[in-house]
Amino acid sequence: MPSHDVLIAGGGNAAMCAAVSAAAAGARVLVVEAAPRDWRGGNTRHTRNLRLAHDAATATLTGPYPADEFMDDLLRVTDGRTDEALARLAVERSKSLGDWLGGQGVLFQPALGGTLSLSRTNAFFLGGGKTLLGALYRKAEGLGVKVRYEAEVVGLDIEDGTFRAAEVATPLGAERIEASSFIAACGGFEANIEWLKQGWGEAAENFLVRGTPYNKGKVLRLLIDAGVRSVGEADQCHAVAIDGRAPKFDGGIVTRLDCVPFGIVVNADAERFYDEGEDVWPKRYAIWGRLVAAEPGQVGYAVIDAKSLELFIPSVFPPEEAETIGGLAEKMGLDPAALKRTVETFNAACREGHFDPTALDDCRTEGLKPAKSHWARRLDTPPFYGYPLRPGITFTYLGVAVNREARMLMEGGQPSANMFAAGEIMAGNVLGQGYLAGLGMTIGAVFGRIAGGEAGAHFAH
Numbered sequence: 001m002p003s004h005d006v007l008i009a010g011g012g013n014a015a016m017c018a019a020v021s022a023a024a025a026g027a028r029v030l031v032v033e034a035a036p037r038d039w040r041g042g043n044t045r046h047t048r049n050l051r052l053a054h055d056a057a058t059a060t061l062t063g064p065y066p067a068d069e070f071m072d073d074l075l076r077v078t079d080g081r082t083d084e085a086l087a088r089l090a091v092e093r094s095k096s097l098g099d100w101l102g103g104q105g106v107l108f109q110p111a112l113g114g115t116l117s118l119s120r121t122n123a124f125f126l127g128g129g130k131t132l133l134g135a136l137y138r139k140a141e142g143l144g145v146k147v148r149y150e151a152e153v154v155g156l157d158i159e160d161g162t163f164r165a166a167e168v169a170t171p172l173g174a175e176r177i178e179a180s181s182f183i184a185a186c187g188g189f190e191a192n193i194e195w196l197k198q199g200w201g202e203a204a205e206n207f208l209v210r211g212t213p214y215n216k217g218k219v220l221r222l223l224i225d226a227g228v229r230s231v232g233e234a235d236q237c238h239a240v241a242i243d244g245r246a247p248k249f250d251g252g253i254v255t256r257l258d259c260v261p262f263g264i265v266v267n268a269d270a271e272r273f274y275d276e277g278e279d280v281w282p283k284r285y286a287i288w289g290r291l292v293a294a295e296p297g298q299v300g301y302a303v304i305d306a307k308s309l310e311l312f313i314p315s316v317f318p319p320e321e322a323e324t325i326g327g328l329a330e331k332m333g334l335d336p337a338a339l340k341r342t343v344e345t346f347n348a349a350c351r352e353g354h355f356d357p358t359a360l361d362d363c364r365t366e367g368l369k370p371a372k373s374h375w376a377r378r379l380d381t382p383p384f385y386g387y388p389l390r391p392g393i394t395f396t397y398l399g400v401a402v403n404r405e406a407r408m409l410m411e412g413g414q415p416s417a418n419m420f421a422a423g424e425i426m427a428g429n430v431l432g433q434g435y436l437a438g439l440g441m442t443i444g445a446v447f448g449r450i451a452g453g454e455a456g457a458h459f460a461h
């Protein structure tokens with residue numbers, strides 16, 4: 001008999017929710033995390049909140065967010081590209097998540113105001129994702145869960161859809177670890193540029209990875225090769241425009257740029273390419289990664305003037321600054337004459353209106369292509385500021401198919417005897433495209449709990 005009932009690959013939210021649930025059911029659980037201890041927890045380290053359905057305001061959430069509204073939001077952003085039964089399951093189970101996480105020692109902070117406008121729908125972790133992880137690891141280890149760091153799953157022994165053992169690379173060499181069941185909770189393949197190229201072509205070379213360098217999709221590839229059914233497309237992902245000076249990996253939330261609606265964005269030819277004021281920023285920020293990815297060299301440049309500097313949460317990097325548009329262009333490596341022309345044309349098209357940064361106002365351009373539909377104000381007040389932009393990939397959606405038990409489905413549609421998945425690696429079941437803020441953590445926690453409960457159910461010792 002294997003010495004572990006449940007082997008879990010991964011060390012983020014999905015893995016630890018699964019570990020706690022499996023151990024609470026009485027199973028002997030081993031977690032293998034590819035990262036060293038100081039870097040444990042993958043993309044979860046960077047998170048701030050999760051989305052929860054609830055019927056009435058709570059201490060940490062303002063008004064109600066009924067399950068039906070959550071579901072409608074999900075159907076809208078995915079444009080129907082979702083497994084409705086699994087999406088409904090995630091939404092319904094999100095109702096109990098706040099209390100459940102609280103029971104594991106996770107603390108939430110009182111509802112916030114501010115630019116994200118999420119206080120009704122999303123609960124924020126006190127201390128952020130790292131503190132949430134600290135609580136889950138503490139709880140899991142208290143329940144007897146063993147955790148091994150620098151332990152990367154690099155091979156899987158799977159026979160007819162049944163897991164037998166994993167080959168795990170450790171600093172001391174490769175090891176074969178057997179277990180009665182297996183939970184894959186080891187993220188997507190967002191840190192694997194070669195795989196990203198299959199969806200995005202050479203452009204992926206210029207992507208920045210907002211989170212962990214460890215999510216390379218190794219286990220996902222092994223599972224698909226072993227006959228597990230895949231869901232989702234290689235180019236579907238969450239990607240935002242981030243500060244182009246961010247590091248290649250792990251820049252996290254502080255490299256995000258929220259100034260787009262208040263100025264203009266140009267490409268390497270100093271030309272505008274999309275309506276910067278199409279809608280409020282929380283509804284638009286997730287499309288700008290794709291937009292910048294489609295431009296030459298996968299770069300963009302956001303330009304604002306002194307009127308807008310205080311209207312958004314700044315990036316961790318200070319903006320380029322100059323007294324003239326030409327001077328700013330030089331600092332950003334753009335053709336000064338071309339940027340001046342673009343700004344003059346934009347300024348000439350701006351119509352007077354009542355500027356309101358918190359609502360869809362009536363400041364718009366006339367006769368300009370592409371138009372700017374809201375918050376269009378002349379760039380006329382020095383100093384002028386500029387931020388370089390690049391696509392920042394958050395996480396990929398192509399993953400393994402699961403059923404309501406978080407059990408993997410094989411190519412023929414039959415459920416695996418003992419393999420489960422949770423988190424990013426199966427998020428594509430719910431997210432065929434688009435995104436709703438906080439959904440990544442909701443999917444990880446809901447399916448982590450289910451996977452842990454199912455995998456651990458038969459092992460009360």
Ligand SMILES: Cc1cc2nc3c(=O)[nH]c(=O)nc-3n(C[C@H](O)[C@H](O)[C@H](O)COP(=O)(O)OP(=O)(O)OC[C@H]3O[C@@H](n4cnc5c(N)ncnc54)[C@H](O)[C@@H]3O)c2cc1C
Pocket residue numbers: 009010011012013014015032033034035040041042043044045046047048049050051151152153154185186187188210211212214215216217218219251252253394395422423424425437438439440441442444
């Ligand atoms: C900057 C940033 C901010 C975000 N903010 C939010 C937010 O506020 N709310 C939200 O809902 N979502 C947010 N997200 C998305 C969110 O991080 C993910 O959806 C969620 O954390 C995924 O959890 P997970 O457990 O599936 O993956 P992860 O937390 O990424 O964990 C995957 C783990 O698997 C390990 N691993 C990888 N390969 C192997 C292997 N072969 N063997 C063993 N271990 C392996 C990794 O080291 C890692 O520990 C954010 C993402 C980023 C990058």
